[in-house]
Amino acid sequence: MKTKIIGLIILFILVLLAFLLSISIGVVSIPFRSIVDAFWSFDGSREQLIVRDVRLPRALVALVVGCSLAIAGCVMQALSRNDLAGPELFGINYGAALAIVIAMFVSGSASTYLFASSALLGAALAGIFVFLLSSLGRGALTPIKLVIAGSTMNLLLASITQGILILNEQSLDTIRFWLAGSLTGREMETFWKVLPIMAIGLIGGLLISKHLNIIRLGEEMAQGLGQHVFYIKALCVAVVVLLAGSSVAIAGPIGFIGLAVSHLARAIAGHDYRWTIPYAAGAGSLLLLLADIGARFILPEQEIPVGVVTAFLGAPFLIYLAQRKERAT
């Protein structure tokens, strides 16, 4: 108990450090003093403008998106009792992406409000579909089947997205950067709009963490313990949709944070979700902040979208899990 609290505090300090690092380093590196001054005694110098308008929004977005995706991944893994679950493998990210592409195609505009609302809607539809798929049919789907169903879903959604984009070159041009999952050029305005939705999701995630422990035991067991399984499951889906949908709305589909961080959190904090979820939240933020810093330096001339970085680091992790899983069964 005590060590876990200390662990959380250390994690929090690490996240804070990464956050400051993310503000200070980049093409122009900014000394720590100027960062402090930018908030307390703003004088309009170039460095301070960079901090306030470019670096700070970016770091904040990385912070909340990483945290949300990690919690969404944790909840999904507990809900489906599947170690390979995550918003990226189950089509939720692409559901949001497709909804945005359709909304842009139909309305012809690219306002932030449109982005956010259609992303939420798309994520919700995809999330509900996965939920239904995992509870319909002859008994529960096995983990492997669920993963394959998710990847089929991804293929379907991605193909439809592609089809719409082929018909409309203009939206392809505006949306391809967003589709890669990037944190650059985010405005504070979008951030503030999505933040309340995310906050509800985050608080919800923390509140249901206690029930996740029981859900993970299995349906019959949870019912025997007097839980309203259906309501809890529905609540879990709602939390996942809010978190993943709003993340996609600000940052585009960023993969594998949800998948990888849940495993890390469980490895550190054990299987008690009251601890796993806070740990996952911290670790998710930390990982995405670091990935974003890394994305600025891999290729010197240009920035790589952070979604590409996380997928490239995360996919080998999935392969590793696949190999380990085989040994266990």
Add this chain to the structure above:
Amino acid sequence: MSANLVILLLHLVTGARSVPPLEAIRTVLSGSGEYAFTVMDLRLPRAMTGFLVGCGLALSGTILQVITRNPLASPGVIGLNSGAAAAVVAVMILVPTFPMSRLPFIAFGGAAAAAALIYILSWKKGTSTTRMLLIGIGITAMAGSLITYWLTVGGIFRVTQASIWMAGSLYGRTWEHFWPLLPWLVILFPLLLLLARTLDIFQLADESALGLGVRLELMRGLFLLLAVAFAGSSVAMAGTIAFVGLMAPHMAHYLVGSRSHRRLPIAALLGGLLVMLADLAGRLIFSPHEIPAGLMTVLFGAPYMFYLLLRSRTL
């Protein structure tokens, strides 16, 4: 077979300029006449290429399903498509001057590399199906992230071209695409039929197959190579057309049972039929816009995949 001919005929007849059916047949047989250009140079090669591509994908899918003993295996699921797509997009974006006619080689190389990678990674004292599927999904994700990255750096013209290629289109396929594809099938298909009996043995458990004196891993490697050759050459010509390799073998199984020497030819014919049908539907439904054939197959194939997942008991 006759269904194939009907669809082929429909292909020739319909489109922006419609041709009377009898005229179409006469043109194909004689090679000249009023409609010669439309039929012989535009529509016939396109349909024939589609047919061959479908055959290749279906054969590849059948082989994979048998050797992995898994009804869910198909060239797309184990990551061949994404390997080819990543290779092609890379070349299209990074080397803009690269001639389009050489792209098939690149695609084939990509597919082969992805297959090799998956095979090596899932090798652990023999291969296992589930591991192969999962690693395939992992490789697909990595290839996908590379593709999105390249799509963000390329010029918009190239990016559009690349997305159309990835969607698996038969648009503008000519005899130039047909002839290079033909030898793959003409040479490899009889070879495959010769090996059909060995392929049947894979339907037994590993132990019994070993008992019958089959060198299991060697044969599995050989069949995998054949599957890659079929799928790779098809993907090279038409881009990634998904789910044909999944559906055609199932339909063939339903029609003629599981004996490979009968199932393989039927699967090939059905695969050709599916691709031509998808291309036809894609041309007609939203005309004058064309929906790439690969998109149509996904629209129909994905629900089928969900159905399979819900129904099957294995895995």
